[in-house]
Amino acid sequence: MGMGEGMMEKLGSVSAVWSALVSVVLFWPVVNNHVPAGLRQWLTTTAHKLTAYLTPYLHVTISEYGHERFRRSDFFLAVEAYLSHACARRARKLRADLGKDARTLQVTVDDHQEVTDSFRGVTLWWYPSKKPPRSNVISFYPREDESRFYSLVFHRRHRDLVLDVYLPHVLAEGRSVIVRNRQRRLFTNNASGSSSPYSRKGVWSHVPFEHPATFDTLAMEPADKDAIVDDLTAFRESKDYYAKVGKAWKRGYLLHGPPGTGKSTMIAAMANFLDYDVYDLELTAVKTNTDLRKLYIETTGKSIIVIEDIDCSVDLTGKRSKATSDDKKKKSSDEDDGDKPKLPGEPEKEEASKVTLSGLLNFIDGLWSACGGERIIIFTTNHKEKLDPALIRRGRMDVHIEMSYCRFEAFKVLAKNYLGVEQHEVFGEIRRLLEEVDMSPADVAENLMPMSKKKKRDPDACLAGLIDALNKAKVEAAAAKAKEEAEAEAKPKAKDDEEAEGETVNNKSPSEEEKANGTI
Ligand SMILES: Nc1ncnc2c1ncn2[C@@H]1O[C@H](COP(=O)(O)OP(=O)(O)OP(=O)(O)O)[C@@H](O)[C@H]1O
Numbered sequence: 001m002g003m004g005e006g007m008m009e010k011l012g013s014v015s016a017v018w019s020a021l022v023s024v025v026l027f028w029p030v031v032n033n034h035v036p037a038g039l040r041q042w043l044t045t046t047a048h049k050l051t052a053y054l055t056p057y058l059h060v061t062i063s064e065y066g067h068e069r070f071r072r073s074d075f076f077l078a079v080e081a082y083l084s085h086a087c088a089r090r091a092r093k094l095r096a097d098l099g100k101d102a103r104t105l106q107v108t109v110d111d112h113q114e115v116t117d118s119f120r121g122v123t124l125w126w127y128p129s130k131k132p133p134r135s136n137v138i139s140f141y142p143r144e145d146e147s148r149f150y151s152l153v154f155h156r157r158h159r160d161l162v163l164d165v166y167l168p169h170v171l172a173e174g175r176s177v178i179v180r181n182r183q184r185r186l187f188t189n190n191a192s193g194s195s196s197p198y199s200r201k202g203v204w205s206h207v208p209f210e211h212p213a214t215f216d217t218l219a220m221e222p223a224d225k226d227a228i229v230d231d232l233t234a235f236r237e238s239k240d241y242y243a244k245v246g247k248a249w250k251r252g253y254l255l256h257g258p259p260g261t262g263k264s265t266m267i268a269a270m271a272n273f274l275d276y277d278v279y280d281l282e283l284t285a286v287k288t289n290t291d292l293r294k295l296y297i298e299t300t301g302k303s304i305i306v307i308e309d310i311d312c313s314v315d316l317t318g319k320r321s322k323a324t325s326d327d328k329k330k331k332s333s334d335e336d337d338g339d340k341p342k343l344p345g346e347p348e349k350e351e352a353s354k355v356t357l358s359g360l361l362n363f364i365d366g367l368w369s370a371c372g373g374e375r376i377i378i379f380t381t382n383h384k385e386k387l388d389p390a391l392i393r394r395g396r397m398d399v400h401i402e403m404s405y406c407r408f409e410a411f412k413v414l415a416k417n418y419l420g421v422e423q424h425e426v427f428g429e430i431r432r433l434l435e436e437v438d439m440s441p442a443d444v445a446e447n448l449m450p451m452s453k454k455k456k457r458d459p460d461a462c463l464a465g466l467i468d469a470l471n472k473a474k475v476e477a478a479a480a481k482a483k484e485e486a487e488a489e490a491k492p493k494a495k496d497d498e499e500a501e502g503e504t505v506n507n508k509s510p511s512e513e514e515k516a517n518g519t520i
């Protein structure tokens, strides 16, 4: 790329044709008033034909809104990125702006500034421009009038090269610039102030994704961690494989385990590792299966779609669970009171929220789920046993990962991250205690990070504090167990069974049986 020898000459001839055209356009309104409509039409067509015949240059137009009315064309965005990256520094008039993340500086070619590019010795000219507003059209969309486009001008003898090689090259380069510059985003479907049907805003709203968790900071058994990283790497690189076996390029993960064991942290680490966007789907805010599908279609490739606490969102029969979304229901009924009177034809409230299990299954692996590029779907739950087997069967949720209480290997990661300590004389004692006591990594981490402004973070004191906390937890667990046993003995045999069932759920203990079921 660059200004080649003799290019100025060509540039001169193109500019001459263009300035002639521009002057015609400028004086046209003057002539326009004195010429009858029929003649005017004829003159315009002839002028166009004549210019097309005389100039050896061809034009390709790339508009901002291609065939789709609501989405900016990918090609237009790629051209914009390509030009700003490859050619903008050579343009005379530039436009500098803050990028979408409000941090990076974006330099683009100013409107009506031509840019020259050279590709395999051929010179090409790019003209960014705006479509004139259509004054007699009333539009709901404020930006409709400002639709922009790029014109690419080149000599007709390079037609094949430009159409077959250069434009695909621009598309590929532009896309890679976009990927390099992009700020990853965290999307949610539960934004307040929902969009009106006429708004161009999508069904998702977003903020920059800035979670700092990585697999290095995630505390878990090293072997399990490696297995997950391998799995993700293999997934990312298997586009061709998925195409060959006829599967949509996506993978489902089920993260299950007690609270505070790092499920949400794991999702952030995955997103950071893969460099994907995250769509945090709040199922209780989705009204119908159709809305769910709409949300899916609006997600882009290279993304992780997360449904947290899946057991609280849809119950086994497919209806929305009542017990678990009490707060939200209360809130929405308050709002509904304010909304009265009801509009005619408005659906009944009962009918308004109907995401069913089958809708969710369809969301995961129905026909629509193959739209777009690579995607990862993650469900998290504290109670795997409560989920419908259909929802988590292999093929839907391909990998089941159990996040369990903190054992010694996981502790070592935390000690290294929080205290910078890799070896310590009390590690033996901590190892023994962690085998006996179920403490979540969140609790262990809390003990390693005493929030006192005055006290410096002293590793010895922190580790001693952790040992105290573990001993305390051990005593409490023993006392609780003794109490339960005493109660169980006091109760009649019939009630005994029920009680035992409740215990397993409340204790959230990672039983050996559960461990055997989990893949990782
Ligand atoms: N395995 C872990 N490695 C590192 N930090 C952890 C881990 N587990 C928990 N933490 C710490 O504890 C906090 C809570 O963890 P997180 O939110 O990931 O738990 P969770 O499993 O999603 O819990 P819940 O089931 O309640 O949603 C995190 O901010 C993190 O700092």
Ligand SMILES: [Mg+2]
Binding pocket: 263, 264, 265, 308, 380
């Ligand atoms: Mg969580």
